[in-house]
Amino acid sequence: MRRPLVVALCALALAGAGVTPAAAAAPTPAAASAPTPTGADAAADTAPGAGPGAGPTTVLDVADIAVGTAAAAVAGLTGPKAAAVDFAGTVSLSNCSGSVVRLPHSQDDDPALVLTNGHCLESGFPAAGEVLVDRASSRSFGLLGSSGSRVATLRANRLVYATMTDTDAAVYRLGTTYARIRSAYGIDALTLDDTRPAAGTAISVVSGYWKRIYGCSVDGFAHRLKEGAWTWKDSVRYTPACDTIGGTSGSPVVDDATGKVVAVNNTGNEDGERCTVNNPCEVDADGTVTVRRGINYAQQTHPFTDCFGADGVLDLDASACTLPKP
Template sequence: MNGGTESSAAYSFMGSLQRAESPRPDGHVCGAALIAPQWMVTAGHCVKNEAGVLAGYPHGWKVRIGSTSVSSGGEVVEVDKFIQRPGDLQGNDIALLKLKTPAKSRPIKIAAGKPAEKTPVRILGWGMTCDKLEPKCFPDHLREADTVVQAAAPCEDVGIRETEICVGSLDGKIAPTNMDSGGPAIVRAGDDWALVGAVSGGNPGQPGVYTAVPAFRSWMNDVMAAKQPTLEGAVDLGDCSGALVKANAAKPSDPALLLTNGHCVTGDRPAPKSAVVDRAEKQEVTVLDHAGKPKATAATTKLIYATMTGTDVALYQLDKTYAQLASKGAKVFKLAATGPREADPIDLIAGGLRKSWTCAVGGVVPELREDGHVLRNAIRYTEDCVPDSGASGAPLINPHTGLVVGIHNTTNQQGGVCTENNPCEVDNEGHMSVHKARRYGQQTAGIVPCLTAGSRIDLSLPKCTLTKPAS
């Protein structure tokens, strides 16, 4: 940190994020602030990793909390998971750290809103005190400085967004430096402190740019308060799972549609590079309530579409209309027109297993190969998403919108290479990789432009890109 003095007392919420790859002997890389017993907030760029994922489970990361010293005192807690907010780092440079065990230290409250210009603030950090990567530039003692929020203009050289604030002296003599990243800017709240910012960046000789933490309150609350999804609307399809879905233009009198995997059909599976349309197939269908008990029953009459190329989906027409199922209280989902992004939350509800999982998108795989089939833009889950065998066909639901964004379809079970139940990944450069126990889903947005009136599918529509039957 430029300017300021050594802190005379510890701040219970102040943390040092420490990683093995730090150039410092003490392992410090960034500051962080404890906002709940098991959660800390830091900068998004502080959780960069070799895999390039926005959410994951790091090895060897830890935080020292509640000490003026970066190397002793306070408490040391291991980091269980990191979640970076999706989007451009500029304007979204924020991440959450979930701790393996709750910290004993007292968290800081988040301020009610973004502070106005000229608001007095205090900044904290163990950032470098000179420009060389040498021990003399790595302070062990926490530094603090009192300054103010500036207008946006002094920080415009590095770009400043509505979700950021400009903090420090105009000449940069009081400002964050390298390795202050993620550290807090705090304001007085009665006899206590409130968190208003986390260091994002800046230029020498200027104030620093801080992410305005209150601007991300809803996102943080959503991440920290993720709840186990209910089974309402999940469908038990024997050895597979599914969900009732409909197009936006569907009428109550239309026959209901059931979405599941292409590999869950009862007849011959769709061949590679092909699809199946309008084939008579009968399966019993049970729609569940929130507790996993039967809510309504139906039967499939026709497989209107199925493929395992590009995506792994099947759509069945049922013997009951949307109105008839609604009269029994059965839940019907709408399909999202766009796919999920990395780090987006997803709920996976498997009716066939009577189980659900709270998950997140770990990434989008350009190409997934399995047993001769090629799947595009597959959804890779984060490591904590471990649906059991038998969850095939379970819908992936965005918990904020309630829309189906994908469908669970496969796991690399034995570490095999591109064989059945052992999919392999291929990146945009053509490099193949195998990840044993990694689980995947498929996007369903491509179905939306192909649905027509009367619960039918029209593969000739201009925007329909689903795989067509082989000629």
């Protein structure tokens, strides 16, 4: 799993040392007549500082601005990002990244969903074998526009599903719909692909926390990926160019050709250790263990498309659903 706070402090130190952040285009303001989505904080409809007299109103707002500035500084020191993929529809969490996602069969008036990692839960890591379903939540998410500017704060009303067993994912339901988000902010949700990605697929890992996009390819798949007490199945392994860091956990992994989400970024082997926390190892079907220091991984998301009904409601008993059950 990735550790965002240590990296955040390093980035803040860089910013304080005089690194000039890359300039970001201001988001296009929503029309005055646009409705404010239910579940979105009206005070956060535009990025902090976007309007006359605008400014942070809470400690969290101040922290978000500081992290965003530091993230821009770090991004300015890195290589170019993928040209065809941007930040629209991604979100920043207090400790991770994520995205507003829809299923291939979602309707515009369905409650919108946010996807991140199971290990990004505000309550801490789910235990091995633990599955959380339909829990109350009021978690907030910073919605990003195409340039990476924060355009709104969205708020959850339920934690729909979360686990770190077989996969590492959490899905929240927002108190607003896809249509309302589009109407107010001109932003569409990212669509989950319903097919398994192929080795060699060009991908982008889009971090809303760091406002950074990593471009690489699917190198292959780990039959089992073991990290500490947790084991994940059929994990996506990146080529080395996706050198993701703490805070990128939960980032959508986007197929560059289709623009669809094929996986959710979750971990990497940092120190070359074998199967320990922050040092996952690959386990083949025959039990052979392989350690790849510096290589990072994601969990496939196509299984989720078989576990939600036409109304966007989770159905773990659906015939094709393979997600772990409580």
